[in-house]
Amino acid sequence: MDFNESNATEAVLDSFSxxxxxxxxxxxxxxxxxxxxxxxxxxxTEDEWMKAIMFLxxxxxxxxxxxxxxILLSDVLGxxxxxxxxxxxxxxxxxxxxxxxxxxxxxxxxxxxxxxxxSVVGDNCIVSGNIMNTDKNPISGASIEVWQSGPDxxxxxxxxxxxxxLRATLSSLKDGSYLFRTVKPQYYxxxxxxxxxxxxxxxxxxxxxxxxxxxxxxxxxxxDLVTHVFIDGDKYLESDTVFAVKKSLIRQLDEGFDEDxxxxxxxxxxxxxxxxx
Amino acid sequence: MDFNESNATEAVLDSFSxxxxxxxxxxxxxxxxxxxxxxxxxxxTEDEWMKAIMFLxxxxxxxxxxxxxxILLSDVLGxxxxxxxxxxxxxxxxxxxxxxxxxxxxxxxxxxxxxxxxSVVGDNCIVSGNIMNTDKNPISGASIEVWQSGPDxxxxxxxxxxxxxLRATLSSLKDGSYLFRTVKPQYYxxxxxxxxxxxxxxxxxxxxxxxxxxxxxxxxxxxDLVTHVFIDGDKYLESDTVFAVKKSLIRQLDEGFDEDxxxxxxxxxxxxxxxxx
Numbered sequence: 103m104d105f106n107e108s109n110a111t112e113a114v115l116d117s118f119s120x121x122x123x124x125x126x127x128x129x130x131x132x133x134x135x136x137x138x139x140x141x142x143x144x145x146x147t148e149d150e151w152m153k154a155i156m157f158l159x160x161x162x163x164x165x166x167x168x169x170x171x172x173i174l175l176s177d178v179l180g181x182x183x184x185x186x187x188x189x190x191x192x193x194x195x196x197x198x199x200x201x202x203x204x205x206x207x208x209x210x211x212x213x214x215x216x217x218x219x220x221s222v223v224g225d226n227c228i229v230s231g232n233i234m235n236t237d238k239n240p241i242s243g244a245s246i247e248v249w250q251s252g253p254d255x256x257x258x259x260x261x262x263x264x265x266x267x268l269r270a271t272l273s274s275l276k277d278g279s280y281l282f283r284t285v286k287p288q289y290y291x292x293x294x295x296x297x298x299x300x301x302x303x304x305x306x307x308x309x310x311x312x313x314x315x316x317x318x319x320x321x322x323x324x325x326d327l328v329t330h331v332f333i334d335g336d337k338y339l340e341s342d343t344v345f346a347v348k349k350s351l352i353r354q355l356d357e358g359f360d361e362d363x364x365x366x367x368x369x370x371x372x373x374x375x376x377x378x379x
Numbered sequence: 380m381d382f383n384e385s386n387a388t389e390a391v392l393d394s395f396s397x398x399x400x401x402x403x404x405x406x407x408x409x410x411x412x413x414x415x416x417x418x419x420x421x422x423x424t425e426d427e428w429m430k431a432i433m434f435l436x437x438x439x440x441x442x443x444x445x446x447x448x449x450i451l452l453s454d455v456l457g458x459x460x461x462x463x464x465x466x467x468x469x470x471x472x473x474x475x476x477x478x479x480x481x482x483x484x485x486x487x488x489x490x491x492x493x494x495x496x497x498s499v500v501g502d503n504c505i506v507s508g509n510i511m512n513t514d515k516n517p518i519s520g521a522s523i524e525v526w527q528s529g530p531d532x533x534x535x536x537x538x539x540x541x542x543x544x545l546r547a548t549l550s551s552l553k554d555g556s557y558l559f560r561t562v563k564p565q566y567y568x569x570x571x572x573x574x575x576x577x578x579x580x581x582x583x584x585x586x587x588x589x590x591x592x593x594x595x596x597x598x599x600x601x602x603d604l605v606t607h608v609f610i611d612g613d614k615y616l617e618s619d620t621v622f623a624v625k626k627s628l629i630r631q632l633d634e635g636f637d638e639d640x641x642x643x644x645x646x647x648x649x650x651x652x653x654x655x656x
Contacts, residue, residue: 104475105457105622107464113622114457120583129427130582132420136413138461143409145465150406155449162439172432180382180391184415187384188422198381305407306397345382345390 111138157297164296168259173204174298177344178307186328194236196377200330200346203316205257209247209269215362217283218270222252224285226360226367229331233274233319233374240278241376244321247271248282250314255290274321286355286368287313289338302343309343312336317374324376331372388415434574441573445536450481451575454621455584463605471513473654477607477623480593482534486524486546492639494560495547499529501562503644505637506608510551510596510651517555518653521598524548525559527591532567551598563632563645564590566615579620586620589613594651601653608649 105113114134121127146154164171176182182201190199212218233244249269251257258267274280291309293299302309314330332339332352339347353372360367382390391411398404423431441448453459459478467476489495510521526546528534535544551557568586570576579586591607609616609629616624630649637644 104625104627105460105464107461110457110461110464110622117457117584117618117622118582121581122583123581126581129421129423132417134456136417137456137458140409140413141458141461141465144406146406146462148462148466151453151459151462155447155453158435158449159439159442159447162436163442165436165440170432170436172435176428176432179411179414180387180394181414181418183382184384184387184418185423185425185428187382187387188418189425304398304400304403305395306399307394341394345387345394348381350381 107142111135114138157301160297169293169296170204171296171298174292174296175301177201177203177346178292178298178302180345183345193377196236196375197327197329197373198348198350199328200348200351201344202318202328203344203346205249205251205259206316206318207249207259207266207269209249209271210266212270212272212282214272214275214279214281215283216270216272218248218268219252219283219285220267221265222254222267222285224253224288226363226365227284227286227355227370228281228358228360228367229284229315229370229372230279230281231372231374232278233280233321233376234278235324235376235378238375240274240276241321241324242274242276242278244274244278244280244319244324244376245271246274246280247318247320248284249316250284250287251290252285253288255288260293283360283363283367284315287315287333289313289336292343307343308338308341310338311342311344312338312347315370317372319374319376321376323379325379327374327376329374331370333370384419388412391415434578437574446570446573447481448573448575451569451573452578454478454480454623455569455575455579457622460622470654473513473652474604474606474650475625475627476605477625477628478621479595479605480621480623482526482528482536483593483595484526484536484543484546486526486548487543489547489549489559491549491552491556491558492560493547493549495525495545496529496560496562497544498542499544499562501530501565503637503640503642504561504563504632504647505558505635505644506561506592506647506649507556507558508649508651509555510557510598510653511555512601512653512655515652517551517553518598518601519551519553519555521551521555521596521601521653522548523551523557524595524597525561526593527561527564528567529562530565532565537570560637560640560644561592564592564610566590566613569620584620585615585618587615588619588621589615589624592647594649596651596653598653600656602656604651604653606651608647610647
């Protein structure tokens with residue numbers, strides 16, 4: 103029997119009959135069923151199909167060591183956050199997770215109190231909090247990796263040269279507390295000079311993410327936690343282009359004074375509750 | 380309300396609310412609905428998701444001026460043939476269509492009778508037939524573009540250098556007939572040195588296509604026709620890795636004699652019925 107509209111999906115699923123890896127077979131079956139369903143619903147013309155082919159091609163070709171355009175695509179289509187929700191179903195009151203994003207990179211180790219803004223200048227900010235378990239007991243020696251963009255909305259990896267700035271790894275102290283100095287984060291657009299930027303433009307969507315600092319926290323006996331702290335009042339909290347805002351992760355930025363450096367600063371408090379393994 | 384498993388798809392569809400292009404909106408709605416459905420059904424781990432990201436990245440990066448790995452992916456997943464079926468619903472008894480494939484390229488014009496195998500050597504073959512309309516009346520002056528692989532299973536564009544061989548454009552004569560000399564086509568594997576080859580390997584599928592010659596026929600007042608002629612008896616007719624075989628396109632290869640060149644040859648007859656615009 104010829105391959106036709108009504109037996110097409112079955113024919114492709116049949117071609118998977120010899121796959122021994124059950125998981126792979128499950129994934130391929132679901133993927134093909136839905137991919138064919140899209141084609142049947144939408145009935146793309148040859149031109150539209152070629153546009154899709156070229157979009158995917160350009161997206162792959164935009165990727166390099168410092169840029170991952172397919173992760174960006176996954177982010178703006180809500181796939182990354184959906185995956186995050188599925189893989190991190192909250193069991194109690196541990197801190198909620200959010201996307202890793204495309205800007206994670208190795209970072210230098212710093213001591214508590216240090217300023218992680220090495221060359222970037224901005225509004226001074228002290229970020230502090232406590233790492234604890236779900237019983238509110240402190241977790242000491244947790245590895246706390248943080249990274250953020252500067253007031254220009256750029257991460258270090260988006261700039262020329264091999265500058266490393268506004269990223270660091272520190273450890274929680276005996277009482278579970280941590281503290282680092284930095285500059286106030288600012289809302290920023292995701293990179294729009296590639297196919298994903300063109301797509302957002304065609305979809306009449308803005309490319310902005312509300313101000314945030316990324317956290318990746320690891321401690322023995324606890325599940326790794328990837329999250330952000332967001333700043334209350336940011337104009338893009340309600341329309342984050344990667345859908346990553348959770349209300350429980352929004353914190354107030356308070357005006358304060360940095361006694362050690364005798365200067366005005368903002369204070370941002372972010373306690374983190376880890377879930378046992 | 381936070382983005383979560385139950386409202387994720389709705390949240391992304393809501394982000395399309397400002398799209399003015401109704402067709403684009405329809406496509407994106409269908410795509411996102413099914414893409415999210417796959418994620419919900421399969422519940423990929425972060426590792427599996429990253430494997431998918433890297434597969435798509437490598438597929439894009441394998442593409443260049445002479446290689447289109449995403450078309451190949453569309454082909455082996457049955458998407459190209461499904462699209463072909465949707466865009467070429469047969470209305471009467473015109474010749475059936477099949478995939479364009481990734482090897483179409485500009486070709487030299489030849490006269491009827493000419494040998495299109497310029498440097499490739501193989502079993503001599505005369506391909507001939509008549510171009511006609513659905514009332515069986517001849518169509519003269521139709522443009523007939525043909526391309527095929529040689530006995531080594533390779534198209535010219537897969538070889539080093541800028542050699543052009545086994546591809547040509549000729550015109551049907553006053554009586555609608557056409558004839559060209561070539562070599563017998565052979566079954567061959569699609570290119571397997573890229574991500575799509577790895578995928579087929581993981582899916583425990585062979586990469587072969589049964590022997591065929593591509594045809595693209597155009598005539599004033601008729602719909603462009605993209606099709607193949609397949610050779611009866613080929614061992615891969617039942618399992619073409621791109622699902623492109625249609626029974627109506629299979630022809631017998633008869634042993635014969637080429638009087639003009641005083642040598643044995645195969646004869647392949649392929650009449651083509653064009654559909655009015």
